[in-house]
Amino acid sequence: MTTDFSPRKIFVTAALPYANGAYHIGHIMEYIQADIWVRYQRMCGHSVDFVCADDVHGAPIMIAAQKSGLTPQQFVARVSEERKPYLDGFHIAFDNWYSTDAPENYQMAQDIYRDLQNAGFIAARMVEQFYDSEKGIFLADRFIKGECPRCGSKDQYGDNCEVCGAVYAPTDLKNPYSILSGTKPQLRSSEHIFFTLSDPRCVEFLKNWTQDGKFQTDISNKVREWFRQDEQGRVELKDWDISRDAPYFGIEIPDAPGKYFYVWMDAPVGYLSTLKNLLNRRGVNFDAYMDQPELEQYHFIGKDILTFHVLFWPAMLYFSHRKIPTNIFVHGHLTINGEKMSKSRGTGLDPVKYLTLGMDPQWLRYYFAAKLSGRNEDIDFNAEDFQVRVNSDLIGKYINIASRVAGFINKRFNGRLTELDADGLDLLAMLRRSRHNIHALFAARDTSKVVRDVMLLSDYVNEYVDRNKPWEIAKQFDHAVRLQQVCTTCIEAFRVLTIYLKPVLPALAANVELFLQCQPLDFSVLKQPLGAGHTIGAFKHLMQRVDTQQLEALFTAQAENCALPSSVVA
The missing domain is CATH 2.170.220.10 (Methionyl-trna Synthetase; domain 2)
Structure with missing residues (x-):
């Protein structure tokens, strides 16, 4: 596949959740951020392996299992069984989900320890x-x-x-x-x-590794302390x-x-053992994979576990003669309506409840994308802001483009597109020129600016619609060519904007592909129009608006143990 970039090989993880309970919304936020970045890289034609696992060891698990009348293995297995509906529900696509209580992790943790021991650490x-x-x-x-x-x-x-x-x-x-x-x-x-x-070799290595310009500025400043x-x-x-x-x-x-190993000793090893399990099932040699000099390794984490990933983990890898991370991507905390999350105070946002209420997971993906940047900044989920961004921006600006013109194409021209005129070509050229900035922002994980820029481009397209008024042209029977050109321009513009948003809204993009009856959208087809004579399908509503009653229900206290709807579980 041809892209603007040379193909890369990338290994990506998110922080391993501790297996003493269900995911909270902070987990989902991190996984969505990582998933968006991974999907973007794949749309550029890069090879990415994206893995995560349950962090299952430690005294807290042991004691929680005792209280439940279960063995630790039974306890964590029960927790692990509950993971998939969350991941599928929010369209988070890990290539492998595993456990730190797996034979690969036992072997690898002990091997790393022996290598550190032989090296005198x-x-x-x-x-x-x-x-x-x-x-x-x-x-x-x-x-x-x-x-x-x-x-x-x-x-x-x-x-x-x-x-x-x-x-x-x-x-x-x-x-x-x-x-x-x-x-x-x-x-x-x-x-x-x-x-x-404290070994001087460790200190020297870590000083050099942490201050070579790879980290976000605020993280570098923190580490410098x-x-x-x-x-x-x-x-x-x-x-x-x-x-x-x-x-x-x-x-x-x-x-x-x-x-026994302290849990933070063997937990990050789970990144590698989960990858090894995936590669074994593919018939790929793990050591040969990791020895590839071009392989890049990235970890998405929250700022509360910075020390483990910036000091302990790279030092363990380096002095056991293993590949060290290319970078650690750090995000801030999440507050809800301006308050720290607290189950007792009812200031949390329950991911299961969100799904059981029938709320579109893509709303949340879009909202988190609109708030997250490549910086280590706390973000806030504000219910009113959430509703406005989804209803007014995502639906009112972007999706509205297709809904305004698709009917004319289907009814007047049997779904067929036509050649663009100079005005339409100029608009499409402007949209495509934005790809350079969109690429840079996605690569830097600055999705808030991606969303901002796409909404600005959507404004330009809607201004084009308002300026040309297809509903007025449709009343003039001798202007059919002009009507088809205007509507074709809007459909092509909608396709370009969908490519830009696809990492954020993968399920919506899949439905757009069905509507447009086109090949999978990625950056390689950005400059290739659907073309005159291409036939699109009938337009169906792509997304419902956020309902105020749903939002109120989301933050209304109710009995726990929500059951996921079958559509989500499937």
């Missing part, structure tokens, strides 16, 4: 660790809360602060308490295994505790009885 030493004497268990970081040692924020977890982003050991917390029993935990000694991030020098000009990174004591649901550390 693994050390063992005694540490004091919090222990819940009431529950009889060493406490995982997420089962300890207290005040952040840096900013003083209360109720922060034992590994990092969600307010200031600080990373620390659980013992650094002020006024710690166990969230399992509410009691003050005891300090007990235990031998733990560390990845020596981690490499501040002390009075002696030294940069110190803390060693990373990668072990947990039994009982623990996870992967055993080789040659260390009773020790």
Whole structure:
């Protein structure tokens, strides 16, 4: 396929959701952002493998399973079974969805550990660790809360602060308490295994890797803070505790009885093991695939897990002699109607409820695209803004183009298009010239500007319609040629705009392809008009408007456990 670009080979992941519950709307937002970018790359003719998996290990899963009367494997299997309707429902097309509790992940995590050990980056030493004497268990970081040692924020977890982003050991917390029993935990000694991030080789590699201009500006500025020098000009990174004591649901550390990998050690390995599982099923050698020098590797993540992906993960890969990520794409948080999401306060947006109400998933894809950029910025889902953007812009501007002229083509000309006149050719040339900017914006994940530009182009097309008034031309029986030309111009313009929006609205684009009776739309056919004599199909409504009652119902409290409609499940 011919495009404006040389074909690329790309490996893409989104952050692995923790398998202790259903997706929330933040997961869906991230997956939609990644899915749009992947679809865009494929429309350019690039080869993309897009994978994700359930992150299933750790004490939280183990304890949740116990409460449910299930084994951890049974518990996560039940959660995993509920994933597909969400993904299909919002048209998120991963090539493989897997689990970190899979044989490929066990083997790969242990292999990486052994390689790091052979390279001199693994050390063992005694540490004091919090222990819940009431529950009889060493406490995982997420089962300890207290005040952040840096900013003083209360109720922060034992590994990092969600307010200031600080990373620390659980013992650094002020006024710690166990969230399992509410009691003050005891300090007990235990031998733990560390990845020596403080090694000067690690520090030097990470300084160079994080400051070479690849990251978003705000991310580079944030990461730069981690490499501040002390009075002696030294940069110190803390060693990373990668072990947990039994009982623990996870992967055993080789040659260390009773020790398991901390979940954040084996979770990112799931990116690779999920890819390996996909390639194995295709009959493709994983090592040969990863050894391709032209292969690009990207991870879409939220800003709350930045440290794991920008420090620990690339260092693990680099010093175990594996390919490091080409880039990490970081997005901000999502608020709902100006408030942080809170289930107890009813300020969330339930993806299942959205679908069960019969709300079009493409509305949400379009709205997120209209809000997201390539920057690490928080975005807000505002119900009124959502309705206006879908009804006034997406439907009122873009879809309205086809609805205004398709009837004339079908009734007067049996669906046949004709040659364009000079005015129509000028309009189409202007629309096509915008492809360079559209490409740059999609590539930079700045979909808010893509949507803005496409709506501006839609305005130009609607101005063309208003200027030529096909409904007036239709009344003049000797102006049939002119009517057919005007309507053909609008149909061609609609096709170009659909190509620009297809990564955002794949299901709508598929229906447009049926309506236009044309080959699949991608950037290779942008400059190729349907042509005189091409016959389009009958126009059918492509999208309904957002109904106020649906929006009100979406944010109205109701009983949980919504069932997905069969059309979504299928």
